[in-house]
Amino acid sequence: MTSSSSALQPFQAPRAPFAAFADPALGRLHPEPESAHRAxxxxxxxxxxxxxxxxxxxxxxxxxxxxxxxxxxxxxxxxxxxxxxxxxxxxxxxxxxxxxxxxxxxxxxxxxxxxxxxxxxxxxxxxxxxxxxxxxxxxxxxxxxxxxxxxxxxxxxxxxxxxxxxxxxxxxxxxxxxxxxxxxxxxxxSKRIDFDPWRQSSAEAQCAAIADDLAYNTHDLEDGLRAEFFTLDDLKPLPLIGECLAEIDRLRPGLDPERRRHEALRRMFGRLMEDALRESLRRIAEAAPRTPEDVRAAPFPLVDFSPHIRRELKAIQQFLFKRVYRHYKVRRMAAKGQRALREAFDSFLADPLLLPEDWRGPETETTDSEAARARRAADYLAGMTDRFALEEHRRLTDPSFRA
Incomplete structure (x- = not known):
């Protein structure tokens, strides 16, 4: 893959006519004055x-x-x-x-x-x-x-x-x-907000989705390397990252392992970003949207990777699934976490008084449905950090652990 730095110089593009704007007709669920100094x-x-x-x-x-x-x-x-x-x-x-x-x-x-x-x-x-x-x-x-x-x-x-x-x-x-x-x-x-759920999201939301794909496909490789689930040389047969490794080894033979890893992943990130920009610019030119509504009405996302890169990312995701997400060390900790959440949920549903006071809601069953109690327990558990969830499980199940 050849360098494209001369074709994609960083700059602030003029505001596109299809960029989202804060339509006053939509506003917020609860009316309040807008900020005098922030959009x-x-x-x-x-x-x-x-x-x-x-x-x-x-x-x-x-x-x-x-x-x-x-x-x-x-x-x-x-x-x-x-x-x-x-x-x-x-x-x-x-x-x-x-x-x-x-x-x-x-x-x-x-x-x-x-x-x-x-x-x-x-x-x-x-x-x-x-x-x-x-x-x-x-x-x-x-x-x-x-x-x-x-x-x-x-x-x-x-x-x-x-x-x-x-x-x-x-x-x-x-x-x-x-x-x-x-x-x-x-x-x-959706009873209060019209999400228009059958149509595309705004172009800005599509940027966030592509950025998510770009980030995790790159950094999950790096974290797998740091965890020693595989080596850099194990990545050589893969598309994208394998090409970047070959390029580094050709240009800087004998580079120390840490810099070699960083350089390869940095170049992979850059290639993904450039591909997303090129493909998105191509789709936008083809669709010629004039308003944010044109973006939502499009039959496909206007911000995306090219089909070629999508295929290459699929191969990387298959590797990550096998070598990281299904690694026995990851699965063991995940199983412990799942067991802690299930058992804590069962305890809270059976006795809502085990919840902190501000999470209990009505204390009489005539005013509090099982569905409401279940949702409060799920909300409480979902908001926890990993560490706090494990500690809360111990408080509920281990007599020696201080409540």
């Missing part, structure tokens, strides 16, 4: 950044549960990398950078402890009451569970921002599907 999407970004849910990402699993190495990613460091890439994409495409960054910062807020394993456990125990979905839970956090303001629950983000978070991975429903097919939390939110 609405910048204000949303700042509210997300200062939320408790965002801070908890520091100790939530990305891939490795409660990692001991200081350089292994957590859900927080992953999110910051996604936000940087989303903003860079939006800048080059002439989109609203604040909305792209806000979407990226919020995209993983709803993750349970222990990553996707924790989500599977909560979805299993919540099956009788609508299940659990981390993307839907993010909307629940943003509209209900954060309690920081005197006049409303949630962060009261602009409805365009909420739509971007809800749909950053694309349409929520397939043609012909009804709202009943939405995850429970999104179905509840």
């Amino acid at each position: 609405p999407f910048a204000r949303d970004r700042d509210r997300i950044l200062h939320s408790e849910a965002f801070r908890r990402l520091k100790h939530k699993t990305q891939v490795f549960v409660d990692p001991h190495g200081d350089h292994i990613r957590t859900r927080l460091t992953h999110t910051l990398e996604v936000a940087q890439a989303a903003r860079a994409l939006a800048r080059r495409l002439g989109l609203d950078e604040d909305l792209a960054e806000a979407t990226a910062l919020a995209h993983d807020l709803g993750h349970a402890p222990f990553g996707h394993a924790g989500e599977e456990a909560l979805n299993e125990v919540m099956a009788p009451w609508g299940g659990f979905d981390h993307n839907a839970q993010a909307i629940r956090i943003l509209t209900a569970l954060e309690r920081r303001y005197a006049d409303f629950d949630g962060l009261n983000l602009h409805l365009t921002t909420l739509e971007a978070v809800a749909k950053h991975n694309g349409p929520l429903l397939k043609p012909g599907e009804s709202l009943d097919a939405l995850p429970w939390a999104l179905r509840e939110a």
Whole structure:
């Protein structure tokens, strides 16, 4: 693959006519004066950044549960990398950078402890009451569970921002599907918010989705290397990263292992970014959108990787699935986490008085349904960090552990 630095110089593109804007006709769920010195999407970004849910990402699993190495990613460091890439994409495409960054910062807020394993456990125990979905839970956090303001629950983000978070991975429903097919939390939110679930997301939300793919495909390789699940030479047969390794070995033979690893992954990240920009510019030129609504009405995302890179990423994801996500050390910790969540949920559902006082709700069964008790228990558990979830499980099950 040849260098393309002369063709894609970094610059601030003029604002595109199809960039999202904070339409006053949509506004926020709870009317409030807009900031005198911050644009609405910048204000949303700042509210997300200062939320408790965002801070908890520091100790939530990305891939490795409660990692001991200081350089292994957590859900927080992953999110910051996604936000940087989303903003860079939006800048080059002439989109609203604040909305792209806000979407990226919020995209993983709803993750349970222990990553996707924790989500599977909560979805299993919540099956009788609508299940659990981390993307839907993010909307629940943003509209209900954060309690920081005197006049409303949630962060009261602009409805365009909420739509971007809800749909950053694309349409929520397939043609012909009804709202009943939405995850429970999104179905509840849709009673107050029109997510337009059958159409594409904004271009800014699409930037966040591509940035997520770009980030985790690169850094999960790096974290697997740091965990010594495989070596750099094991990556030579793979597309993208194998080509980058060959390039480094040709240009800088004998480079020390740490720099060799960093250089290869850095080049892979750069190639993914350049491909996303080129493909997106091509799709935009072909579709010629003139308004944000044109982006939503398109039959496919306008911000994406090329089909060629998508195929190469699939090979990398298959490698990661086999060598990282299904590694016995990862699975052992995930199984412990799932067991802790299931057992804690069962305890809280059987006796809501085991919950902290501000999570109990009504204490008489005549005013408190089983579904409401189950949802409160799931909300409480989903908000935990990995470490706190394990400690709370011990408080519930280990007589020697201080309650």
